[in-house]
Amino acid sequence: MEAKEESFLKQRQVLLLFVFLGGSLAGSGSRRYSVAEEKERGCLIANLARDLGLSVEELAERRAQAISKGNIQYFQLSHQTGDLLLVEKLDREELCGSTEPCVLHFQILLHNPLQFITNEVEVVDVNDHAPEFFENAMQLKVLESSPPGTVISLGNAVDLDVGRNGLQNYTVSPNSHFHVRTHRRRDGRKYPELVLDRALDREEQPELSLTLTALDGGSPPRSGTAQVHILVLDINDNAPEFTQSLYEVHILEKSPIGSVIITLSASDLDTGTFGAISYVFFHASEEILKTFELNPSTGDIQLVKGLDYETINTYEVDIEAKDGGGLSGKCTVIVQVVDVNDNPPQLALSSVNSLVPENSAETVVAVFSVSDLDSGDNGRVTCSIQNDLPFILKPSVENFYTIGSQGALDRESRAEYNITITISDLGTPRLTTQHTITVQVSDINDNAPAFTQPSYTLFVRENNSPALHIGTISATDSDSGSNAHITYSLLPSHDQQLTLTSLISINADNGQLFALRVLDYEALQAFEFRVGATDGGSPTLSSQTLVHVLVLDDNDNEPFFLYPLQNASAPCTELLPRAAEPGYLVTKVVAVDRDSGQNAWLSFQLLKATEPGLFSVWAHNGEVRTTRLLSERDATKHRLLLLVKDNGEPQRSASVTLHVLVVDGFSQPYLPLPEVVPDPTQDEDALTLYLVIALASVSSLFLLSVLLFVGVRLCRRARTTSLGVCSVPGGHIPGHLVDVSGMGTLSQSYQYEVCLTGDSRTGDFKFLSPVMPNLFLEEAEGDVKESPHFRNSVVVS
Helix, strand or coil: CHHHHHHHHHHHHHHHHHHHHHHHHHHHCCEEEEEECCCCCCCEEEEHHHHHCCCHHHHHHCCCEEEECCCCCCEEECCCCCEEEECCCCCHHHHHCCCCCEEEEEEEEECCCCEEEEEEEEEECCCCCCCEECCCEEEEEEECCCCCCCEEECCCEECCCCHHHCEEEEEECCCCCEEEEEEECCCCCEEEEEEECCCCCCCCCCEEEEEEEEEECCCCCCEEEEEEEEEEECCCCCCCEECCCEEEEEEECCCCCCCEEEECCEECCCCHHHHCCEEEECCCCHHHHHHEEECCCCCEEEECCCCCCCCCCEEEEEEEEECCCCCEEEEEEEEEEECCCCCCCEEEEEEECCEEECCCCCCEEEEEEEECCCCHHHHCEEEECCCCCCEEEEECCCCEEEEEECCCCCCCCCCEEEEEEEEEECCCCCCEEEEEEEEEEECCCCCCCEECCCEEEEEEECCCCCCEEEEECCEECCCCHHHHCEEEEECCCCCCCCCHHHHEEECCCCCEEEECCCCCCCCCCEEEEEEEEEECCCCCCEEEEEEEEEEECCCCCCCEEEECCCCCCCCCEEEEECCCCCCCEEEECEEECCCCHHHHCCEEEEEEECCCCCEEECCCCCEEEECCCCCCCCCCEEEEEEEEECCCCCCCEEEEEEEEEEECCCCCCECCCCCCCCCCCCCHHHHHHHHHHHHHHHHHHHHHHHHHHHHHHHCCCCCCCCCCCCCCCCCCCCHHHHCCCCCCCCCCCCCCCEECCCCCCCCCCEECCCCCCCCCCCCCCCCCCCCCCCCCCECCC
């Protein structure tokens, strides 16, 4: 019986909680449905889709869900039919105890837009419990002098059902002395009283045995019985009396065990055994017996179990004072438990959206409710989150809150947020509960790839091996995943003459650049192109950068003689007057190198000469000069071997052979000038200009030749040589006439030959066409061939 009474009290506490919650929601215009207790799981309660005026598809789209208070979900909303189904088997007595009606509150949560709809379900009682007495056998002592109408209290029965299914009345087995009268207590419980109908006579009948029956109003009805044994006593005409019939005590729920709550006192005018008083609990429940202890001698009520306001906040304790004669007096002690702030606030998450796109605005990331089991200020709570986060906390209905984002987020600035929800009550001291939810910011493709440099300059040495790695282009993307996967590509070049795909390739994954073919500095010194970087997002974003490639020169070209040409069909012969002074310029060797920089710095050297010590060559300009006066014993033919070297590594060189012919009576050197090979890209206008200059030069040479002819005819022949060349007084012709162009390098010059016969008196001139660099005087290793036109001739350049 005590276990049943304890279960009954717990059910009553749960019932009070739901009654409180139901009262809070009463003003929201909620719908009420009903379901009988003990229904099986999956039982249909109602069609909410029809009641809410929503279609089944709209319920699914708005992610409708039924949310019960607390952590136990009793109901479930079917998205396929819109029916509200029972999830857990309901026990009305466990949920609500003696509270009637038994109402369970729940909310319908709808998203997009966010909406709360409050509803309630009444749990209808069924007659599944029979009345039960706390004591199956009662013993009463009644004075034989008790007059008719004397009322004797009996132990009551308890029926966990309510309403008509609850306990209705009491009956007693047929007898000639007593009948039973049913009374209702202030808390709604019904208890029986035995009323004496006819006076007792101990000598006639000292004991009576009756059967007390408790009946409920169910269909079919249920009942419980207890045996009542009555002892008829001698006269004791004074019963104990308390100083007051009702006591009220307030005690903190955290009061220490062993505390004396109250001391009761009763008096009896009788003496002796009939005046000795003892105190006992009267019809005490199991919970009262576990919580309090009564001293039968002193009347002290002590606390033997901790109090919990949230479980039971009021105790009604009946105390009976008995004397030795069997008479008793009764009082009631109301123990009010005073709440202390001993329960921290609680948070229940209903919905969490832990992944938020960075471009979304005002997205709901969490829906939750808060509660506190305490009362008054101890049960009122405040809710907050951190102020430095781009999220806002908004209150909703019935202690529900939502957390939403404020504007668009930036994953590149911060990819994860830890939102700490802080709930504090208003009690003293304040109790606080914190709960942290993590929100991940998902990436969108809002950042284009960025190159590590605005432009790149790469160096590659010529004569490289094919497929040579010449450098790496790198770009970064602040996005993540496929949005940050970068693909590199070569962009089309605006230079039509540059075939980029034949020169360069790029690794699309890592940006490595490779030279596809061997590069030649002399053909291509530098080129540039653009590289694009494209990410893998949708839509894709890209950027580009400029890459300069500089080809570094290698010393891969030997020096080349422009004068005298090495491939001339006839050897080059220079004329040297025998009367030439030391330092006389015999000729100037001209060489070039296709390389650049120090690889093209040239130096000249005389390797071998027929007459050592007669000639020298200047190392930097290639001028061949005499070092001393010629004597009669010096040979008329000289062969010089000249070497030209560059300054590269390794050093490259070339050599040329130069023939010098010593002549008498001629002081002007014969210095044929090579003609520079015309530039194939030169246009016709430039060629015409050169031809005009050449014709002007021929005309000037013609007039000069006439003057020389007159001078030669008038001079006296000092001696006749085997060559028959007319001698001209030395020094009359300036040395600078050797280089018509006047540039000193013999580049882009023309050579003309005027021959005058010594026997001719007509003064005729023979004009020859310009001599190209590959048309030099033929000279055999022996003597110079005689020609009728060569004798007494002058060569002017």
